[in-house]
Amino acid sequence: MIPQKFLNYISDMNVWYADGRREPHKPLMLLLALARIQAGKPRLMPFDEIEEKLQQIIEDFGPNRPPHPEYPFWRLRSEEIWEIPQSHTVPTTKSGRVSRKCLRDHKIEGGFSTEAFALLTANPELLEQAAMILLNDNYPSSIHQDVLDGVGLEIDVTST
Numbered sequence: 001m002i003p004q005k006f007l008n009y010i011s012d013m014n015v016w017y018a019d020g021r022r023e024p025h026k027p028l029m030l031l032l033a034l035a036r037i038q039a040g041k042p043r044l045m046p047f048d049e050i051e052e053k054l055q056q057i058i059e060d061f062g063p064n065r066p067p068h069p070e071y072p073f074w075r076l077r078s079e080e081i082w083e084i085p086q087s088h089t090v091p092t093t094k095s096g097r098v099s100r101k102c103l104r105d106h107k108i109e110g111g112f113s114t115e116a117f118a119l120l121t122a123n124p125e126l127l128e129q130a131a132m133i134l135l136n137d138n139y140p141s142s143i144h145q146d147v148l149d150g151v152g153l154e155i156d157v158t159s160t
Helices: 003-012 025-038 047-061 070-078 100-105 114-122 124-138 141-151
Strands: 109-112
Touching: 003 114, 003 124, 025 047, 025 070, 025 109, 025 114, 025 124, 025 141, 047 070, 047 100, 047 141, 070 100, 070 109, 109 114, 114 124, 124 141
Parallel strands: none
Antiparallel strands: none
């Protein structure tokens, strides 16, 4: 995968709309995953390890309703840059939903595809570009730093 193709996936990602508003659950999940890469953590992240943090950032920067951290974690697998290797082992509802309990009990891990992860670890500038696309597409610039602090990503938004 070339860097521009990765950035195209980020900018063209399917984002849920409700009541005419973008629901930034997937962008928040991706920003959290980018922060983990920046911190040198493994490609795949266990849901139970990130559930609490993801829930908190959805509460802080998402819509004003009960958060569902399982949704972006699970639904990102429809994007070519994200994978859940054990997804075939997880029982789902008729609509394709999965419960938090199920993700925890099955110790399900998810993360960037091997190809995307290799690209991001080799190119910190690409990681920053992806983060800025996610921020610019989903949040006003006045809260970019708050979102970055919330997910634990260190990027100088004043120079981008």
